[in-house]
Amino acid sequence: MTIIDNKLVQTFYKKRKPNTHKGDFGHAFLIVGSPNKMGAALIASKACLRSGVGLLTTNVPKEEKTSVTNFIPEAMLYFRENSIDFTPFNAVAIGPGLEQNEASQKIVYTSLLKVKENLVLDADALNILAQNPDWFSQLPKQTILTPHPKEFDRLFGTHNSEDVRRATALKKATEWNCIIVLKGHQTFITNGIDSYENSTGNSGLAKGGSGDALTGIITAFLAQHYPPIQAAVLSVYLHGLAADITLSEQSEESMLITDVIENLGMAFKKITA
Numbered sequence: 001m002t003i004i005d006n007k008l009v010q011t012f013y014k015k016r017k018p019n020t021h022k023g024d025f026g027h028a029f030l031i032v033g034s035p036n037k038m039g040a041a042l043i044a045s046k047a048c049l050r051s052g053v054g055l056l057t058t059n060v061p062k063e064e065k066t067s068v069t070n071f072i073p074e075a076m077l078y079f080r081e082n083s084i085d086f087t088p089f090n091a092v093a094i095g096p097g098l099e100q101n102e103a104s105q106k107i108v109y110t111s112l113l114k115v116k117e118n119l120v121l122d123a124d125a126l127n128i129l130a131q132n133p134d135w136f137s138q139l140p141k142q143t144i145l146t147p148h149p150k151e152f153d154r155l156f157g158t159h160n161s162e163d164v165r166r167a168t169a170l171k172k173a174t175e176w177n178c179i180i181v182l183k184g185h186q187t188f189i190t191n192g193i194d195s196y197e198n199s200t201g202n203s204g205l206a207k208g209g210s211g212d213a214l215t216g217i218i219t220a221f222l223a224q225h226y227p228p229i230q231a232a233v234l235s236v237y238l239h240g241l242a243a244d245i246t247l248s249e250q251s252e253e254s255m256l257i258t259d260v261i262e263n264l265g266m267a268f269k270k271i272t273a
Contacts, residue, residue, distance in 0.1 A: 001195045004237045006271060012230050013271055016052075025054030026223030029078070029089035030216065031107060033060045033097040038067045040097030040123065040212040043257055045075045047216030050264040051238070053223045057089070084110070091118040091222035095125030096212040104128060112138040118222040122146045122215040130154040136176050142191070142228040144218060146181040148211060162188075170195060179228050181218075183211060187236050191229050201240025202247060204255030213257050214239050217264075242267040 002008065028048050033041025038060070045058045049072065058068055062079040069077070078084070084107075086092060092115050098104045108128045111119065112135060119140050121129060126147050129135055147155060152165055156172055159165045166188050169180040174192030182188040187198040217239055221231035242263040246255050 001197055004189075004196050004198045004200075004233055006237075009234050009237050009271055012226070013234060014224070014226070015272055022054035025052055026090035026220075026225060027055040027057065027088055028053045028219045028223040029057050029059065029086070029092045030096075030219060031059040031080075031084075031092070031094040031098065031111070032212075033058075033064060033067075034099040034104075035061060035064065037097030037099065038064050039209065042067065042071045043209045043212040043261070044093070044096045044216035044219075046072050046258075047213035047261050047264070048220045049074050049216075050261050051217045051220035051235070052268075053220040056220075059084070080107075084114075086111075086114050089223075090225070091120070091219045093120035093122065093215050093219040095120075095122035096215055098124040098128075100124050100127055100131070105132070109135060109138075112140070116140055117142065118228065119143045120146065120215055120218050120222070122211060123151075126151045127154060139176055139178055141177050142179055143176075144179045144181060144222075144228055144232055146183060146211060146215060146218070148183045152180075152182055166190075166195075179232050181214075181232050181236060183214070187240070189229070189232050189236060194229065196233055196236075198236045198240055200237055201243050202252055204246065204250065204252035205240070205243050205257075205260070207255070207257065209257035210239075210260070213261055238264065238267050238271070241270060245270075 032044050057076040057078050059078045170190050173180045173190045179191045189196040217235040242260045245263045245266045246259045
C-alpha cells in the first residue's frame, strides 16, 4: 500500500501552462440536489469549480434555479425535468442530495447505461446502487465509488472493522473493475491492483458536506483528463490538505466545509511549491 503525500501527487499533478483556455480543462456535469437537500448541490458545485475545471453544468430541479445562480453564478444549469444528453461532458457525478425516490433511481440507472467513462457515484446514488445490486454489472469501467463506512456496509454487507472493509474494498474493486474511495480517517483508495492511504485531513472534516465537496473535486480532475485513479488520489489528498490549512484560522470543531473549499487555492500552492 502506498501512502499519499506531497511527493507522490507531484509526480502526476499537471501544472497549468500560460497559453491555455477553458476548453483545455474539461466540462464537468453534476447531478445533485433536491428541494430539501440543495446544500449538497451547492457545496459539490463550488468545490468542483475551485478545483480547476474549465466548465461546470449542475443538474438540479428547475424550482431550485435561483439557489445555484445566487450562490455560484459560474455554474451553468441543466434542469432535472429535461432528458439528459451526456455527450458534451468529460466527467459526470451523481448523488449528493439526490434523494432515493423513483425518479432518482431512473436517473442513476440511465446514467450507468449512457455514461461510458469518468463517472463518480456518491451519497444517494450509492444508496440506490445498494438497493439494486444487479446494477453493479452496468458500472462503466473505472467508475469511482466514494462511500463512507455506513454507505460501504449498505453496498457490501456489515463489517466490524476498518481492516475488514479495506479487504472487501480490494476484492470488490477487482470484481467490478471500479475504484473505491473508502472515506474516513486516513481514507483508503483502491482499484483492486494499487491501494493508497491518505496522509492529510483532520476531524474537522467529520461533518455533513465534506463528502459532497470531495465528489466535486474528483469530478473536476476527471474532467481535466486525469486517469481515474490519479483523480481520486489527488482529490483526497487536496481535500485533506485544504482542511489542514483551515486549522490555521478555525478549530476542528468550528470548521465548515465551505471554509475548506475556500482554502483549496492554498492547498494547490503547497502542491506546486
